[in-house]
Amino acid sequence: MSSIMTNTAAMTALKSLQFTTKTIEQTQNRISTGYAVSEAADNAAYWSIATTMRSDNSALSTVQDALGLGGAKLDVAYTALNSAIDVVDEIKSKLVAAREPGVDRAKIQSEISELQNQLTSISSSASFSGENWLSVDSSAATYSATKSIVSSFSRDTSGAVSVSTIDITITATTLFDANAAGSGILDTDFTTTGAGAVTVSVSNLDITATNVDDTDIDQMISNVDTAFQSMTDAASTLGASKKRVDMQSDFVSNLMDAVARGIGQLIDADMEEESTKLQALQVQQQLGVQALSIANGNAQTILSLFQ
Numbered sequence: 001m002s003s004i005m006t007n008t009a010a011m012t013a014l015k016s017l018q019f020t021t022k023t024i025e026q027t028q029n030r031i032s033t034g035y036a037v038s039e040a041a042d043n044a045a046y047w048s049i050a051t052t053m054r055s056d057n058s059a060l061s062t063v064q065d066a067l068g069l070g071g072a073k074l075d076v077a078y079t080a081l082n083s084a085i086d087v088v089d090e091i092k093s094k095l096v097a098a099r100e101p102g103v104d105r106a107k108i109q110s111e112i113s114e115l116q117n118q119l120t121s122i123s124s125s126a127s128f129s130g131e132n133w134l135s136v137d138s139s140a141a142t143y144s145a146t147k148s149i150v151s152s153f154s155r156d157t158s159g160a161v162s163v164s165t166i167d168i169t170i171t172a173t174t175l176f177d178a179n180a181a182g183s184g185i186l187d188t189d190f191t192t193t194g195a196g197a198v199t200v201s202v203s204n205l206d207i208t209a210t211n212v213d214d215t216d217i218d219q220m221i222s223n224v225d226t227a228f229q230s231m232t233d234a235a236s237t238l239g240a241s242k243k244r245v246d247m248q249s250d251f252v253s254n255l256m257d258a259v260a261r262g263i264g265q266l267i268d269a270d271m272e273e274e275s276t277k278l279q280a281l282q283v284q285q286q287l288g289v290q291a292l293s294i295a296n297g298n299a300q301t302i303l304s305l306f307q
Contacts, residue, residue: 024281031278037267046266052155057259059153059161060252067249069129070149070166074245077133077173078238080126084119084134084175085231088186088202091115092228095221098207099214109208116203119186123175133170137178145171151248166248168241173234176203185230190223192216202227 030036037043037050091112098108123135137143148165155161177184186203194215200206205220 020281020284024278024285027278027281031271031275034271035267043267050263050267053259053263056153056155056161057256057263060256060259063150063153063163064249064252064256066150067245067252070147071242071245071249073128073131073133073147073149074168074238074242076126076128078235078242080122080134081173081175081231081235081238084122084186085228085235087115087118087122088224088228088231091202092221092224095205095207095217095224098217099221105207109206112205112207116205119175119203123186134174135176135178136170136174136184138174138183139179145169149245151245152252166241166245168238172230173238175231185227185234190219192219194219 029038035042037046040047094108094112094115097103098105124132126132126134131147133147138145147168147170149168150163151166152164153161154164171183174184175186177187187201189199189201191197191199192212192215194211194213194217196209196212196216198206198209198212198216200220202224205224206212207217207220
């Protein structure tokens with residue numbers, strides 16, 4: 001039955017055209033933004049996950065910055081400590097030379113004093129971002145023997161977040177301690193038992209002091225060597241911590257990339273698919289316009305019945 005009041009064909013064609021046009025708009029939006037899910041209305045579950053993971057990735061970026069800062073502090077301390085080891089080794093060699101009968105100990109002491117000044121310079125210069133791990137004051141109210149480096153950010157299955165740190169104890173790596181007790185490797189006092197019976201440390205030993213004999217120098221050599229071994233152990237500790245921080249930094253970088261890929265799998269648009277879909281939809285739109293035109297032409301056919 002043909003009717004001039006209700007054009008069912010035209011209504012169907014119009015609905016089809018409207019749906020095609022709406023789909024084209026969605027496809028064009030995906031192509032222009034690059035996202036298949038750009039807002040919660042597109043897919044609430046995926047959008048929520050992606051938004052949370054983006055936030056977590058931002059936190060991981062901050063963790064990576066913290067690891068970089070901590071790694072720099074470690075690197076400065078490690079580099080300075082290695083330089084100080086060379087100087088202490090040189091002091092030990094000078095002390096051995098002082099055991100040679102007939103040598104001018106005053107001249108050797110002059111060289112040792114310059115080496116001691118170099119140790120002080122190295123230690124005081126080993127500072128980064130206001131922190132010095134080799135020269136400290138353990139009596140200060142702000143002093144802490146444990147240095148923490150933020151190393152990770154994680155979220156558990158319940159959604160609770162947590163931050164982890166790499167903790168480094170600097171008690172055994174400190175070279176100078178301004179505390180009166182002097183607990184640093186280089187400023188810890190020891191007393192010789194020779195004729196001189198002097199109380200000195202690696203940083204202020206003096207072979208020209210009154211009555212210093214070979215026994216005193218031998219004990220100085222022994223204590224300097226002990227300090228040398230302690231510094232070697234300290235360098236190993238810092239080196240291991242530095243390696244761990246470097247590895248953690250690489251891991252966080254790779255983790256951020258993995259999270260970004262995961263987010264992409266959820267919300268990124270497949271540009272090849274969307275491009276192909278857009279071309280097909282544009283053809284459907286053209287056909288829809290033609291179908292609507294044909295449906296609207298049915299009314300003209302009804303008029304011919306009355307001619």
